Amino acid sequence: MPLLARMLPSPLTIDVRRGAIASLGSVLADRRIATEGRIAVAVGPGQGSQIAADLDLPNCEVFRVEGGSVDVATELGKKLRSGAYEAVAGIGGGKTIDVTKFAASMAGIPMVAVATNLAHDGICSPTASLEHESGKGSYGVSMPIAVVIDVDYVRAAPQRLVRSGVGDVVSNLSAIADWELAGREQGEPVDGMAVTFARVAAEAVLHRPDSVESQDFLTVLAEALVLSGMAMSVAGSSRPASGACHEILHAITHLYPGVSNHGELAGVGALYAYFLRTRHQGTGEAAMRDIRACLLRHELPVVPADIGLDEEQFARAVAYAPQTRPGRYTVLEHLALSEDEIRRSVGEYVTAVGR
Numbered sequence: 499m500p501l502l503a504r505m506l507p508s509p510l511t512i513d514v515r516r517g518a519i520a521s522l523g524s525v526l527a528d529r530r531i532a533t534e535g536r537i538a539v540a541v542g543p544g545q546g547s548q549i550a551a552d553l554d555l556p557n558c559e560v561f562r563v564e565g566g567s568v569d570v571a572t573e574l575g576k577k578l579r580s581g582a583y584e585a586v587a588g589i590g591g592g593k594t595i596d597v598t599k600f601a602a603s604m605a606g607i608p609m610v611a612v613a614t615n616l617a618h619d620g621i622c623s624p625t626a627s628l629e630h631e632s633g634k635g636s637y638g639v640s641m642p643i644a645v646v647i648d649v650d651y652v653r654a655a656p657q658r659l660v661r662s663g664v665g666d667v668v669s670n671l672s673a674i675a676d677w678e679l680a681g682r683e684q685g686e687p688v689d690g691m692a693v694t695f696a697r698v699a700a701e702a703v704l705h706r707p708d709s710v711e712s713q714d715f716l717t718v719l720a721e722a723l724v725l726s727g728m729a730m731s732v733a734g735s736s737r738p739a740s741g742a743c744h745e746i747l748h749a750i751t752h753l754y755p756g757v758s759n760h761g762e763l764a765g766v767g768a769l770y771a772y773f774l775r776t777r778h779q780g781t782g783e784a785a786m787r788d789i790r791a792c793l794l795r796h797e798l799p800v801v802p803a804d805i806g807l808d809e810e811q812f813a814r815a816v817a818y819a820p821q822t823r824p825g826r827y828t829v830l831e832h833l834a835l836s837e838d839e840i841r842r843s844v845g846e847y848v849t850a851v852g853r
């Protein structure tokens with residue numbers, strides 16, 4: 499019998515629970531990760547330094563990282579290389595984790611992701627999103643060797659940041675719809691395993707009646723974000739978690755820097771993409787209703803005004819969106835609406851989904 503199977507790059511350990519951070523010491527002492535215990539720790543401006551101090555890890559050097567640029571990541575990568583460290587732990591939010599992932603790949607050492615909030619699905623993914631001179635780029639990096647998410651620390655993070663992870667994970671449904679469209683229209687191969695992970699992650703969060711004040715909800719959200727990262731690892735790209743929703747979010751951050759955050763924008767982008775599907779393709783009505791209800795339940799934005807944009811500005815971002823990800827076929831590229839049609843659709847969208 500032929501033994502056909504594929505290997506999936508995935509972390510050696512995933513630890514999501516209250517008090518998980520206490521296990522970091524033993525994770526780092528795992529001799530598969532570091533044989534001599536030469537460990538570096540990168541911390542962000544948030545809770546990271548306090549955690550590093552509390553952990554009292556012997557023989558480990560702490561590096562402070564500010565911001566999420568390629569320059570910061572390269573600087574850290576050089577230090578890791580010159581210090582001949584065996585492994586690095588990145589403790590903090592999305593930016594710190596992305597910077598550390600990139601630096602670890604550059605130094606050729608394993609990286610342990612210790613997430614202190616749940617703002618997006620980059621916690622356990624083989625990509626790092628970093629700022630450069632002309633915007634933001636997505637860089638292929640090694641998957642974290644271990645992922646530690648302490649639900650107690652997540653609970654202490656700013657609630658708005660934690661909630662925004664909901665927008666990122668439910669946007670998977672829109673990304674999958676785009677992928678399936680590209681499969682039908684362009685013959686793009688759709689990976690069923692990646693779709694399975696991405697969809698189940700979104701569905702796990704979509705209908706839950708509780709929110710970020712509940713430990714159970716935080717655990718499910720954390721696991722859903724890990725599963726989204728695994729979907730990207732299976733696909734070898736961000737395809738299962740990034741379609742028109744993320745093209746719109748990247749266009750907004752490019753045109754209006756500082757507006758809102760990743761997860762909130764992904765949620766609005768997904769809802770608008772579903773509006774286009776229902777209006778022009780006659781599909782996705784139930785998903786649109788569910789996503790809208792979910793975003794509202796978690797007090798997330800649904801219309802441009804919620805993120806401080808007027809309809810004209812949002813329409814400009816939608817028109818610009820396909821340029822943020824050349825080669826990715828989504829409902830936006832498929833419909834190829836004119837600027838006038840986009841402007842009209844944004845008006846109708848606000849009427850349809852506004853509170």
Ligand SMILES: [Zn+2]
Pocket residue numbers: 618619666739740744760764
């Ligand atoms: Zn995302």
